[in-house]
Amino acid sequence: MTDSNIILGAGLTGIGCARHLPDSVIYEAREHPGGHVYSHSQGGYHFDEGAHICHATDPDWLDQLYRNAGDVVNMKQSRVGYYWHGHWGTYPVQNHLRDLPVELRIQALKEIVHAHVDRDEAIPASYADWCRSQYGELLTERFYREYTEKYWRMDMEDMDVDWLSGRLLPSQLDRILHGAIAPMEEKQSVFATFHYPARGGFFAFFEPFYRDVDIRQGKRMVSVDPAGRKVTFADGESAGYRNLISTIPLNDLVRAMPDSPDAIRKDAESLRHTQMIGVNLVVRKPALTPYHWFYVYDRDIDVSRVKVLSNVIPDSMNGHVTILQTEIFRRDDEAYDVERLKAKAVSDLSELLSFDPETDLQSVDHVIASHAYTIPTLGRQASVDRIHGWLADQGIYSAGLYGRWKYIWSNQAYEDGKKTALALKGE
Numbered sequence: 001m002t003d004s005n006i007i008l009g010a011g012l013t014g015i016g017c018a019r020h021l022p023d024s025v026i027y028e029a030r031e032h033p034g035g036h037v038y039s040h041s042q043g044g045y046h047f048d049e050g051a052h053i054c055h056a057t058d059p060d061w062l063d064q065l066y067r068n069a070g071d072v073v074n075m076k077q078s079r080v081g082y083y084w085h086g087h088w089g090t091y092p093v094q095n096h097l098r099d100l101p102v103e104l105r106i107q108a109l110k111e112i113v114h115a116h117v118d119r120d121e122a123i124p125a126s127y128a129d130w131c132r133s134q135y136g137e138l139l140t141e142r143f144y145r146e147y148t149e150k151y152w153r154m155d156m157e158d159m160d161v162d163w164l165s166g167r168l169l170p171s172q173l174d175r176i177l178h179g180a181i182a183p184m185e186e187k188q189s190v191f192a193t194f195h196y197p198a199r200g201g202f203f204a205f206f207e208p209f210y211r212d213v214d215i216r217q218g219k220r221m222v223s224v225d226p227a228g229r230k231v232t233f234a235d236g237e238s239a240g241y242r243n244l245i246s247t248i249p250l251n252d253l254v255r256a257m258p259d260s261p262d263a264i265r266k267d268a269e270s271l272r273h274t275q276m277i278g279v280n281l282v283v284r285k286p287a288l289t290p291y292h293w294f295y296v297y298d299r300d301i302d303v304s305r306v307k308v309l310s311n312v313i314p315d316s317m318n319g320h321v322t323i324l325q326t327e328i329f330r331r332d333d334e335a336y337d338v339e340r341l342k343a344k345a346v347s348d349l350s351e352l353l354s355f356d357p358e359t360d361l362q363s364v365d366h367v368i369a370s371h372a373y374t375i376p377t378l379g380r381q382a383s384v385d386r387i388h389g390w391l392a393d394q395g396i397y398s399a400g401l402y403g404r405w406k407y408i409w410s411n412q413a414y415e416d417g418k419k420t421a422l423a424l425k426g427e
């Protein structure tokens, strides 16, 4: 009997690969499939690992997701806000300057116009340079830098710009001028319209993909022997492979290969990521905020972003509660105290949204994602390319969010797995 194709990780990249590669087996460390798109049931509601929504536009993909989930909310115009030192405004800040106090509005506008006139077409050296060239000094320093420190846990000067496409858009002067003078519907943001399952959380979009696929759960891969074409798991079992496709974190894969060269180990150890502590609140008061989600810029508030589940799928709720799914980020090398973060999140949000944490709180729970975002540090892509080159020499394919160590959306993760399978089949 020949060995199977082994896929490490049952996230969307893993399942996209398995569904297009016959005779494949997925080995997954956790006791459930889905990876980052899994939804956790807590107190009767489903909470995702970080705020997930679908804003894909490919009709075939959407059609498949709609069939998978059954009942789906299609929000035609998202309402996204921000909180900044006592002010609420429409996100992104640069497109809605009229929400700022007048003196800041004038200064920001002047700087943005200058930035447009002086803009240099050369690729900016860092995220800090990119922000200044788009939004000017005030918005860069007082909004983007403050948020970057909370969200990315890095200095803007140490961050590359290759992650911006599809997440942050270059400034458009006519929109900015409009938004400084009069209210404007936010059409520019990538999230202007979105889709979300009416029930079951984000994972309802994908759960049917996992039927009829051979998945072995609770199988954490701990070592790879490329010469013997064999992987070993934490429980001591081993399995031989014909092809090995890994969607697990690239640095963990290198660590599992004791014969990897020092230079490759060094590259692997240079890769940084964030962890996410999601604090989930059910508040016994309806409609505490109009937003589908909002960002919190203030440095002294740990929570970076809040998805308001009760506004995203209002018809699936009883109408008497506000459901808040919050995100707090820490770098991979930072320690944190979950209970302290939970207590602080409750206290901060009760002030922001005016509820009484003693009497109005129905439940508070949490979800942890040990790997949230890959951090786009300078030099990261060169390190990833060297690791991939070396893995290819060992006959190993690494794909997906943490396999490429580069941010991708859920649909892109599935597509990356499918593309890897087709390449292996020579299609």
Ligand SMILES: Cc1cc2nc3c(=O)[nH]c(=O)nc-3n(C[C@H](O)[C@H](O)[C@H](O)COP(=O)(O)OP(=O)(O)OC[C@H]3O[C@@H](n4cnc5c(N)ncnc54)[C@H](O)[C@@H]3O)c2cc1C
Pocket: 008, 009, 010, 011, 012, 013, 014, 027, 028, 029, 030, 033, 034, 035, 036, 037, 049, 050, 051, 052, 053, 054, 055, 219, 220, 221, 222, 247, 248, 249, 252, 276, 371, 372, 373, 399, 400, 401, 402, 403, 408, 409, 410, 411, 413
């Ligand atoms: C906070 C956050 C918010 C996001 N929001 C959105 C959104 O709104 N919309 C959207 O489209 N996308 C969003 N994404 C992106 C999307 O979730 C990912 O692109 C996608 O889920 C990645 O899938 P993957 O299979 O590549 O990786 P993963 O989902 O990470 O899957 C990898 C799998 O490998 C397993 N594994 C790890 N180590 C081992 C081991 N040693 N042995 C065996 N298995 C192992 C893990 O348990 C995991 O199941 C978001 C991502 C994050 C982090």
